Amino acid sequence: MSDRLINELSHELLHFFNGLSSWESSVVRNSDLSVSEAHALEVLGQFGRMNMKSMAQKLGVTTGTTTVTVDRLEKKDYARRESIREDRRVNLISLTEKGCRAFDEHNKFHLTLTEQMISALSEEESNRLLTILKKINSEIF
Amino acid sequence: MSDRLINELSHELLHFFNGLSSWESSVVRNSDLSVSEAHALEVLGQFGRMNMKSMAQKLGVTTGTTTVTVDRLEKKDYARRESIREDRRVNLISLTEKGCRAFDEHNKFHLTLTEQMISALSEEESNRLLTILKKINSEIF
DNA sequence: ATAATATTATTTGATATTAAAAATATTTTA
DNA sequence: TAAAATATTTTTAATATCAAATAATATTAT
Incomplete structure (x- = not known):
């Protein structure tokens, strides 16, 4: 090459x-959120309810760090903890109403930026970009 | 669309x-660097010697934050401040030998990742991606 | 059934990082 | 030269992070 x-x-x-x-x-x-809070919101919005451990993995930080982040999101009413019968050690974290709205809001920004990009490209190029990104994402990330 | x-x-x-x-x-x-130090190293490596203000702009942070980052890079011998005759307020920041080596090293990682991406694509797609990124970068970023 | 081990989440203590404001130094301009 | 503009440093407060210790619960092996 x-x-x-x-x-x-x-x-x-x-x-x-x-x-x-x-x-x-x-x-x-x-926004009302810090960088790590925003990141956590994205993960919760994208993948839905999950426990602390997998959340920490998705975020690429320790569970201790995740505990603190979820504390803050909970305090601001963006997320909530729920316990489950099957395993009383586990907390499932999910977005509240407010959290969902914030996620949607944030998503709109993404869509706007994407539209901007598309408008810099021809329709054919936009489709090519999609194909290329899909390949890279599935093979590398 | x-x-x-x-x-x-x-x-x-x-x-x-x-x-x-x-x-x-x-x-x-x-590496030996924090995220913000690495970012600063990249900016200095890419754009060369510059003063604090333009460095802060490139990094998207305040000059206060930049001062702290440069302090750290200087302490670790990755960067140096130089004063100029014309304006004694100004410090020009540049990479030391060690900083240049670290920048090259870091760049190699980028090249490796790029090669990985290319190997997931056909030659035509790689060229298309280059064309598309150039358009987006020049029109949006 | 009990003891040993593993898992999950939280807490704690130590650093690192950041943004913002206040203080200082210097240059430019009127 | 005095005032305004600019550049930097210092300080402060908030946030982010990790590693290690702890607590609670589950699982496994005996």
């Missing part, structure tokens, strides 16, 4: 990633 | 972004 392609692509990917990052953090800054 | 395309693309973009994020943070965790 040509070095030129690798280098250029790496450079554009970095630019793209940095663009997404600063866009995301400006959205979060304008 | 079709809702289906927007939704799917948004979803894949989020997945892609999360994949990149956790990949990046695992690389950083295995």
